[in-house]
């Protein structure tokens with residue numbers, strides 16, 4: 064029994080039953096693959112009625128139609144057939160290596176024994192350099208094709224040429240375009256409609272780089288090579304495995320490697336990729352392999368979107384975020400001009416592969432951060448996923464999704480895999496129906512409405528910021544009566560159990576959340592449209608109204624509620640720096656919200672205000688150009704100013720040194736209000752610093768000795784901007800400066816802090832013990848004069864040396880510090896301008912002045928006197 068092709072009818076429906084019939088026909092007709100010449104063997108198979116009728120039918124199937132897909136849904140075998148159908152539709156244009164492989168897969172799905180000769184044929188074709196990459200159409204309708212084959216395939220080709228040319232001459236088998244045009248009689252007015260349909264496949268796989276796994280081989284063997292765009296970090300971890308995989312299958316690997324940290328997510332990285340793709344002569348229908356996490360998915364995908372205006376790519380996801388979210392996402396992008404995700408294209412991969420094995424090399428902090436994206440899908444889309452998360456709990460983090468200490472095939476192994484799979488399913492179901500983001504009903508934006516306001520400012524990992532947004536959102540949902548109190552607490556519990564944050568001290572500033580809401584409303588076309596759980600967990604609704612007053616009052620209540628949770632709602636390793644990332648707030652000076660540690664926050668919806676106020680010619684609010692404004696405002700403001708005018712610093716660079724500090728008729732460096740304003744505009748100190756201040760006062764120690772909030776933030780940022788690893792803090796007092804430095808160091812960084820007063824040291828140690836960064840600090844009790852000499856003699860090295868003990872001995876600390884300074888290191892001397900404000904007869908006044916003069920005369924160094932707080936002399940070797 065053969066399927067009869069009605070050649071006059073297009074859009075033949077091909078269903079699983081037709082696949083089954085084809086396999087049965089193969090068996091019944093005893094189609095076997097002859098030995099001997101491989102080309103002859105392939106031709107013989109193509110001539111068989113069973114195969115040819117099946118192929119002809121497939122070529123006319125409307126493979127992108129939803130009703131065709133609906134026939135296949137249900138089980139994995141069906142879905143594999145559906146993917147085969149999408150390829151067989153274009154069989155005329157497939158390389159022989161690919162067609163024989165797909166057919167072997169189809170036959171094997173119905174009858175493993177019958178598939179043996181088909182597998183053998185596929186292997187022989189793949190092994191034949193000449194045949195493997197050649198297009199099937201050359202064999203069946205080309206000039207040299209046999210008359211028998213032409214007789215079977217030529218008529219249909221002719222029909223396709225007129226009725227469905229895409230099936231015969233495709234440049235992409237993953238997209239279809241259609242459209243219609245209506246014109247006026249004289250064609251002076253035209254109304255047109257265009258639409259694109261895109262197909263993609265997503266699969267959770269295991270051991271994808273094991274040579275026994277044929278998924279990548281099947282994709283690239285027919286092409287004989289694989290051009291891979293690989294994240295540098297992944298190359299270090301898996302570069303050899305990747306090379307071995309392709310070598311084992313005799314596929315040439317052209318590897319292009321890029322640094323793909325969050326800061327690299329800009330157009331220059333995309334440009335480099337484009338140049339390399341062109342240099343590697345990638346053709347427009349050759350799928351590029353992209354290997355990496357969220358940033359790589361965004362940037363690599365964007366490069367493919369631009370290259371040849373659209374080049375297919377296979378996304379091999381190596382992180383949770385890419386695995387369930389950024390990887391299969393159609394939204395590719397990069398940052399630019401101080402805006403986040405401002406450039407981009409809608410260009411999903413043709414195949415997404417997620418393999419949990421890669422999670423083995425992820426830090427636990429990264430795993431936690433990725434789980435936030437899973438929680439958002441669970442809460443808004445899938446109650447069963449939520450229950451799975453409740454069941455798995457913290458073990459998801461400790462076992463890295465069932466990869467460490469969990470038996471393969473065990474319940475937890477299966478549970479972990481299903482969590483990834485369900486999250487991915489929920490995500491693409493929300494995304495794919497809204498490809499161009501033409502509306503804002505986007506469940507996957509849950510947790511992303513208020514978090515952009517504080518994520519960067521607090522240096523939070525994206526996942527922690529989103530988790531706070533989700534917790535707060537769930538509270539609003541509960542207040543609206545959309546979910547029960549029980550469900551609200553279930554959501555908080557899931558977040559807290561995996562160590563994600565419910566709160567952060569940054570929430571003490573509700574303004575940042577409000578500003579984010581204002582911007583988000585603007586970006587969402589004038590609607591807040593904040594996705595929140597509604598009805599029950601797993602269902603989504605949208606909050607469109609929230610006044611500032613309500614936001615502020617509910618936030619206070621929410622913070623209070625969270626105190627009942629472990630760690631009083633705080634997350635574990637919530638900051639970028641905790642997981643070895645650069646602190647985003649110090650990496651790029653974006654505006655309120657810029658580059659984040661992940662790519663999944665509402666790309667294209669979070670383009671923020673520009674970073675700076677433009678160039679000199681930019682218009683002010685009142686329409687004046689900048690230079691006019693300078694002339695009017697600044698010139699008159701500085702009229703009459705003499706030596707202290709701003710001009711002096713530019714035209715007169717030879718300000719004289721004086722033997723003694725010059726007269727300065729003020730008690731402080733700043734006029735009233737100056738410091739307060741600066742502090743108001745500085746990232747607020749966290750609760751740990753508030754604790755130090757309180758403990759200092761409680762111990763009846765003189766609190767103004769501390770460096771305080773502005774200088775503390777400055778020291779932290781210096782440490783992080785200079786990428787320091789070791790800091791020497793001379794003069795601990797109660798620990799403020801030490802803890803500030805510690806905050807700017809990576810997790811393996813160290814602050815050595817010296818203090819000779821036992822009472823101060825005791826208070827400091829307690830504060831260190833209570834702080835997350837305290838473990839980075841080593842408190843040395845003793846006389847700094849002696850301790851630094853011993854350290855210098857022992858050859859210790861530091862990236863930063865901070866002088867803040869007895870001022871009269873600064874010269875000594877300075878010399879020892881220079882000895883211990885690592886290449887490129889920095890010395891900072893605190894209170895360096897105090898000589899101006901101390902009483903004339905104060906011995907410290909002259910000592911500080913002498914010290915400043917010493918450094919001024921020192922040809923080994925360059926220095927700058929900063930008017931921060933009481934003056935900081937910043938020194939480095941030249």
Ligand SMILES: C[S@@+](CC[C@H](N)C(=O)[O-])C[C@H]1O[C@@H](n2cnc3c(N)ncnc32)[C@H](O)[C@@H]1O
Nearest residue numbers: 769770794795796799800818819846847868869
């Ligand atoms: C200005 S406070 C330091 C403030 C500290 N950096 C902070 O941010 O809180 C100076 C500290 O240096 C300590 N100190 C002064 N001379 C010292 C010395 N020779 N050895 C060790 N500690 C000393 C004092 O006891 C005092 O606690």
